[in-house]
Structures are given as C-alpha cells and as structure tokens.
Amino acid sequence: MSSTKHPGAVExxxxxxxxxxxxxxxxxxxxxxxxxLIDEAVRKIIHYxxxxxxxxxxxxxxxxxxxxxLDDLLAQEYGVARSGGKGNRTYPTFDGLLKVKVAVADRIExxxxxxxxxxxxxxxxxxxxxxxxxxxLALVNQAFNVDKEGKVDRAAILQLQRLEFDDPRWAxxxxxIRDAQRPVGAKTYLRAYRAGAPGESHDMIPLDIAxxxxxxxxxxxxxxxxxxxxxERERDAAIDLLHWTSAMAEDSNLDATRSGLREALNALGxxxxxxx
Numbered sequence: 001m002s003s004t005k006h007p008g009a010v011e012x013x014x015x016x017x018x019x020x021x022x023x024x025x026x027x028x029x030x031x032x033x034x035x036x037l038i039d040e041a042v043r044k045i046i047h048y049x050x051x052x053x054x055x056x057x058x059x060x061x062x063x064x065x066x067x068x069x070l071d072d073l074l075a076q077e078y079g080v081a082r083s084g085g086k087g088n089r090t091y092p093t094f095d096g097l098l099k100v101k102v103a104v105a106d107r108i109e110x111x112x113x114x115x116x117x118x119x120x121x122x123x124x125x126x127x128x129x130x131x132x133x134x135x136x137l138a139l140v141n142q143a144f145n146v147d148k149e150g151k152v153d154r155a156a157i158l159q160l161q162r163l164e165f166d167d168p169r170w171a172x173x174x175x176x177i178r179d180a181q182r183p184v185g186a187k188t189y190l191r192a193y194r195a196g197a198p199g200e201s202h203d204m205i206p207l208d209i210a211x212x213x214x215x216x217x218x219x220x221x222x223x224x225x226x227x228x229x230x231x232e233r234e235r236d237a238a239i240d241l242l243h244w245t246s247a248m249a250e251d252s253n254l255d256a257t258r259s260g261l262r263e264a265l266n267a268l269g270x271x272x273x274x275x276x
Contacts, residue, residue: 071089106185107186109181117176118140118144
C-alpha cells in the first residue's frame, strides 16, 4: 500500500498526513500499519454505504412520487378529491405476484405526564411487593426505561394500557398516559413484495441491511449506480455524435440524419445538444 495514495490523507509540502481524533495532522510514516489498514478499510466501506444510502433515498422519493401520481389518476377517474390522507394502501400487479404497500403512521412522543403515570405505578407495585405480578413488573420496567426525555418504549406503554387492575389509581395511570401522548408528525413507509407463484404467500423484498443475506456474488441485474453511469456514458457519446453529424450536415445537407439523431438524443435526455 502506497502511503501517498492513502484515502483521507492530505499533502503538505509533498508529505502525506492524516488527522487524528483531536484534529491534529499526523505524518503517515508515524502511524502504525495496522491503524492505516483499518482506516483505509473503514473509509472504503463508508464510501459505498453513503452511495447506497443516497440510492435508497432516491428510490424512496421517486417511488412515493409515482404512488402519489397514481392516486391522483385514480381520484380523477372516480371524481374524488385527493385528501392526501393516512391509511394503508396496497397496489398489486395484474397477475397478483407483485405488490407495493404504502402505510402512513403517526409519530408519537411522550410528555411529562408520563412521569406521573410512572410514579402512580411505583406506588401500586411497592404496596403489593411480593404480590405484584412478575409480568407487570417487567412490563413497567421496559415501558418506563427512560434514558432521554420523550424516549420510551412506545409498544410496551401501549401494551400496558390494555391491562386492567382493580386499583382505583389505575384510571389515573391510564389518563396520564393518554395525556402524555403528543403527535409530532407522520412517517410514510413503502414496502415491496414478491410471490413465486399464484396462491403463494408474498415475501417482502428487504431494503434494510439487517434483513439482507450478505453475499459476494455479483447480482444478476445492473445496480442503480452502474445504470446511471452507463446512461451518462451513452448520453455523452450521443451528444458527441450529434455534434459531429451537425457539422457534417452543414456541408452535406443531411437534415434527415440530423433530425433522427436529435430525436434519439432527446429520448436519452440530452438537452445539452438542442442548440447544436
């Protein structure tokens, strides 16, 4: 590994340096080879991770825009005013093998009333002591494991609300939990599914790295990044060809050829050559 080509290195007076955790510049020759290997491997992984994250973000944006356009068309078809409302929606293919699901869920945070609910529950549990149900104790500890304000286990709190107790303070606990809930917006989720054959169950296509089975095998389909790079190369080649043909057409009167190539370029999105 050549130290002068180390990713992340900066050159000062022809000498390569890396910044340390204190923002100090350290000459590469003074850094342990193992630390350089770790640094280089991490930078490589982060580079690909950031590219993949950007592709997923574009995929989500374009997919949700496609779904919104589809909803608009369906609303026009049936004369319905678009509400942009919540609710789960499913879009299947004609053969039923593929489907896309869109769900909109409220984002909830909990206010200071939650601490009052916890105090009441502590009173109830402490009074019962050994008689307290072990499941209730575990659920209370899980639900109110607050390490930051508003950051609690929402699922455990909702499960706690479904329980019933004969203690008169339980109604106040429930009321405090309800009053603590504050909607802070909504989150839209898009999920894609595929079935192997009619009648079979659909498997969700994993889009989060934790659900994907790692493999070093090259995928059978072109990646988004590869496709974009290929289309850019094809577009540049088409622009070069059109410029050359335009120059030839001035002498040879090849209007038909020029027009045909311009149409092909427009299909590739090559607006740069419109003035050629």
